[in-house]
Amino acid sequence: MARKTLRVSKIKEGTVIDHVTSGYALDVLKILGIAGRWDGVVTIAMNVPSQKLGRKDIVKVEGRELSAEEVNKIALIAPSATINIIRGYKVVNKQRVQIPAVIKGTIKCANPACISNSNEPVQPTFYVKCREPLILECHYCGRLMEKSDVLEQFLAKASSA
Ligand SMILES: Nc1ncnc2c1ncn2[C@@H]1O[C@H](COP(=O)(O)OP(=O)(O)OP(=O)(O)O)[C@@H](O)[C@H]1O
Ligand SMILES: [Mg+2]
Ligand SMILES: [Zn+2]
Structure with a gap:
């Protein structure tokens, strides 16, 4: 009989980022x-059915x-995400x-003429509308x-880092 779920090996120590907005894994x-070389196991699931979200991605x-x-950045692009810390194969923190x-700080203003992009000592600050x-x-x-806009900045930074 066919199994209903795909079996993927568990990770022993690491992080599961669950309930990621589908399409953003x-x-x-x-x-x-870690888009390129990385020693550890990385498992990505996309468009998995989810009770809460309809569809979700998992990393x-x-x-x-x-x-x-990193958690602050992930929040901006996947606001429903849960960060599960795995130790000894178990979720020890969610x-x-x-x-x-x-x-403050995480993002730069997209307006090049903004004072926060000048040499003035002002920290970029945004209100969440x-x-x-x-x-x-x-x-x-x-x-x-x-x-x-935010994603564009994060990815530009990631590739130049
Ligand atoms: N050792 C492990 N290796 C890989 N993935 C794991 C491991 N342990 C748990 N997970 C995954 O981490 C996520 C959270 O695990 P948990 O057991 O808390 O599930 P849950 O009860 O469905 O949580 P939630 O209520 O947040 O949806 C799930 O996606 C689960 O598959
Ligand atoms: Mg669940
Ligand atoms: Zn500005």
Whole structure:
């Protein structure tokens, strides 16, 4: 009899990023900087049926835990994601990502003339107008940014790093 689910080997230590907005698994990998060579097992599932989301992506990375900065970035592109820390094959910690009301530092303003892009000592600051779909407003110039703008920055950074 055919099995209903595909069997994939479990990871011993690492991170499972579950409930990723479908279509964004590869962007999550790029944010983590492991689009290319990586020693550990990486498992990606795309468009998996989900009770909560209808469809979701999942990213599993062996031998890796995420920094706060990485979690903040993932939140912006996959606001329903859960970060599960795996140790000894078990989930030992589960954290839902969060988008704060104000974002400082993680993103640059898309307006080249914005004071936050000058040599003035001001930290880029955005107000979260909407979480899904993502809309951010620059505190300094009022420029609105959406998920595609944010993603473009993350990917440009990942490939130049
Ligand atoms: N050792 C492991 N290796 C690979 N994936 C794992 C491992 N342990 C758990 N997972 C995966 O991590 C995710 C969270 O596991 P958990 O057992 O908490 O599932 P769950 O009860 O469905 O969680 P949730 O309520 O967040 O949907 C699932 O996608 C599960 O398949
Ligand atoms: Mg589940
Ligand atoms: Zn601005």
